[in-house]
Amino acid sequence: MSELLAEIPASALVPEGHYGPRTPAPGVVAAQLSQLALATVAVRPNALDLVAELALEKLGLALPHGPRTASAGDLTLVGTGPRRFLAIGEGITGDPLLERLGHAFGKTAALTDQSDGQMVIQLSGPRTRDTLAKLVPIDLDPSVFKAGDAAATLVALIPVLIWQADPAPIYRFAVPRSFTPAFLRALVGAGAEFGLQLTGTGRG
Amino acid sequence: MRIPCPYCGLRDAHEFSYLGDATVSRPAPDMPDAQEAFFHYVYLRENPAGAHEELWYHAAGCRQWLVVSRDTRTHEISGASFARAPKADASHAEVKP
């Protein structure tokens, strides 16, 4: 266990702050995002083509094919499995998101609010990939995993969804709520070597 | 071992859980010898040295049940496809590693 986490209870979110050596700029910036609404979209059998049409028509986005993301305005869909997506709305809450999706898809897809079930954590900074190499068991090399790519996988025994939001690179993770303390511990332990700035988790 | 998930791509076997022989199918429950048929379905398995079609669940990925073709002698995996009838999702064909 990293000494820097020894005093922080395993059940608590790692408090915001700087972890690791003081450098002019942090190597990694991690932020727990708020003001996001999330929902699973499970397309009903034989309705994928129809849902794709509706997505284009009503939401202005091309349904992602495979584990990828598609965005239009404040709405992003992430492919999480065949006929399954995680919808993310920025700056809104769960009910309006469900309403919008329900309006667009009607009975063609099952919608389930996940705004409280998943925490979204964003990573950026020059040493992001070096940090992720210690966490993510898939190849995130830019030749393989690009902006718009997504993957559901296991990080430090925690089921997560990761997607690249920007070529900069910026990555985002959706982490089950109760696993967020453990995820942050793994993240801070991995990134501290490069200087990690954590925000959005409160002061502990 | 790395399993070529048709949705997620090549992933370490740690992300999957194993069930076993994919060639057995649930017998009709109302046939006269159902108990005998279910006994075979639940308990009896071949133990082939060589090609084996087996069910794996991508628990930490897309949560799909897959039929994986594995050589039990070498662990060589020659392919994987969704266990769900392919017509249910025509957008993803079988992939090879």
Place this chain on the structure above:
Amino acid sequence: MSRLSSGGLIDRATPLAFTFDGRSYKGFAGDTLASALLANDVRLVGRSFKYHRPRGVFSAGSEEPNALVELRTGARREPNTRATMAELYEGLEATSQNRWPSLAFDLLSANQWFSSVLGAGFYYKTFMWPAALWEKLYEPAIRRAAGLGRAAEQADPDSYEKAFAFCDVLVIGGGPSGLLAALTAGRAGARVILADEDTILGGRLNSARTAIDDAAPGAFLARARAELSALPNVRVMPRTTIFGVYDGGTYGALERVGDHLSVPAPFQPRQRYWKIVAKRAVLCAGAFDRPIVFGGNDRPGVMSAQALRTYAVRYAVTPGRNAVVFANNDHAWSAAFDAADAGVKVSAIVDVRETPPPALLAGATARNIRVIAGGEVIATSGKCLSSITVRTRGGTETLQAEVLGISGGATPNLALTSYFGGRPKYDAALAAFVPDQTPPGLSVAGAAAGQFSLAQCFATGAAQGVAAARDAGFAATPAPLPETGDTPTSLSAFWHVQGSKGLAFVDFQNDVSAKDIAIAHKEGFRAVELLKRYTTLGMATDQGKSSNMAGLAIMAELTGQGIGETGTTLFRPPFTPVALGALAGHHREKDFRPTRPTPTHDWARKQGAVFVETGLWLRAQYFPKPGETDWLETVTREVKAVRSSVGLIDVSTFGKIDLQGSDVGVFLDRVYINTFSTLAVGKARYGVMLREDGLVMDDGTTARLADDHYVMTTTTANAAKVYQHLEFCLQVLWPDLDVQLASISEQWAQIAIAGPKSREVLAQVVDAPLDVSNTGLPFMGAVEGRVMGGVKARIFRLSFSGELGYEIAVPARHGEALTRALMAAGAPFGITPYGTEALGVMRIEKGHVSGNELTGQTSARDLGLGKMASTKKDYIGRVMAGRPAFADRDRATFIGFKPVDRAQRLRAGAHFLPLGAVPVMENDEGYMSSVAYSPTLDHWIGLGFLKGGRARIGQKVRAYDPVRGGDIEVEVCDPGFVDPEGERLRV
């Protein structure tokens, strides 16, 4: 001092102080502990494992059998560290091991005088009988006499981590062939990882003076290193050992991030365990210089000829004042020449061959080195080596020598090729095993492939680099090779000097001598796998890297079989020892596994809750109040509060699954034994799920929120298993059903309130127009609405405790606020937070089954739930549950128990016996699964499984618990101890 005045790759501007056995010495940056000790004339560095023989440095690499030390002190003390791999740092502290009282004077070295009885098979023969003495006598004695270093006794203060890497081509080893492989594949654009266990790239080129492109090797190395570091697609990983090859092109690697420092750099781990996934790999791991077996070949000062070269050329150390080389091959001569040219006084070369190549003879003459052709070393003497005895055609002769470089030829380092069961094949011309079948995707180049000369290394390295890059999809082209005058080496197979004096060691670390091999042969342990286990050849921490070859060659001589027919034992990972801490990474102590707090964790902590781990979850177990002396007092108070007024508990950890679609009712009918398609909207029902073998998998309550929308709950423990099972049913068994699943376990916080006052509490937090009256929300009702002024909620009128009760689900972020609101609303009633203990007590009082009963070995009928099963439909497990044995009247089924003497305590795990029956298995009638002290009844109560079950209500049986000394009479009773008719639920 034995430091040469010039040369070497050490940094003379950076002197480093270190201690060995408490004495202070000086070395330089670039030294290993071994080179620094030799430079300080410390030649005796350890004692051997079994005979405590004095030992010195044998090699200059990871194959080192002798120079094992304890490195560092206190919590960082690390035993069995190879001094040849330990980089020197300022303040390094090392201690010799396996000696008592001191390294120079070791009392236990007397063991060697008993080598005749301590030989092969000693442990097997000596400690077989009486077995009872093993723990008390044999094992402690063996551990004291024959052990290596001591592990640290405190927790490791350093951190370790795991990491993942992916590449097109993994090159294992950074010597001449590895450099060419990496350069060739890298130039083609492939993503290359070059992993090298050494500190600096170059391998043997760091220890050689052979010209490359008409210049010293350093010039070539500088160019190669510069080009590799300039290629953005090439990653060089020094201090990184590839220790294992696994399926699917996965390689295990250990990076020693901070082992070369006194403590790791801030925020850095000591070691990093890499999982590398490579489309292709090229093994360029070089070869080991193997010893020749002769009497006294383990004396400090005897080392491999190539190690002599390395110490002289790379470290500028002369490991003794007067060097002799004893060999059977050309390569040893070039080692002697390089050492001499670096400044070591090499006085003679003894070669078993009668006529060494003329070019070598000329080289020796030019350097004034005496050549003894057709000679053999038959004895050594001195505490540390001072002289050797050589047998020649003319007789014997004693030569002064403080260092003897020996070489029986090169053994390809091919361990990784055999990890998939590939058996190396014997190449008689090389007198060595070379790789045959390799793991998929792995090819071999250079000395590891038996291509020993420098030119061959370059050529095969480049060729394999091209092939690997092409296989990975890159258009690689061969480039011109570096020029080198090096020629293929020749040798004459030679293993064992006959008729030498004293113990002739094959395996230095495990003290296996040529005589032990002969004993194994005589006693019939001739197959290599038996030879290995009988003599322990190759079973020490070095895994016989340098010793195996001579051992099996000697066995081959004895059996008269060829070496190829004798074969070699297979290698297994890890290639070199790997610390368990590195494999664990950050998963230790608090981070051993993820901890999942519930939505009300912080609130519960502030209430003084004691927590319990249930799976990964931390749940409040009970809430002690000041003045309460033990948990039972607290739990009793909590139960009484619920039964008399109202209590509150967080039940968010239950698995919760959202099911939507037109076929959900049909689907649930198939996965539950009871019927859900007929459940009315706004109602919930308890359901039991079987596995296909007819045994119960899980239970829980499922509610219907709309025609095509249900919400299922599962037990905390089985949440993931049930979800996976439902997906199996939907994807594999019935793919045509219109059912969409979503896990909502994390989305909803769920708070249960229970007790006669719970409705009054609930009524205060719900928003109008939600009606929670007995008619508005009857028992097993399930409604959606708003609470706390606008928070959406699902309210279920359910009870596990047996009291009037509700479970209120709100989005998880509101879980704590809801709890506070309920606590405030309940304050007038003395609302009491309770934990899993009180919940457990109350469910036992009610006779509800739980995890202790859902063991995976119980059927619905066993649990008293058989009547729930529908006969009008098929469901998972129905057919198999109909097997006759499940209906056997003698089968142990679920029932309640109370002590006949009500003052007595019950114990879960006690077995039931008929009164007066002897406690033997034949009389066993079942067991107690759950017990509790019932505050309501004021005595202990229990649940369990008893042959005959309900038919035996009123009878008395014996509850026998020899483990904890319990043996009491209990009365069989209905499991519903409290309110068996369930009247309190419906008020």
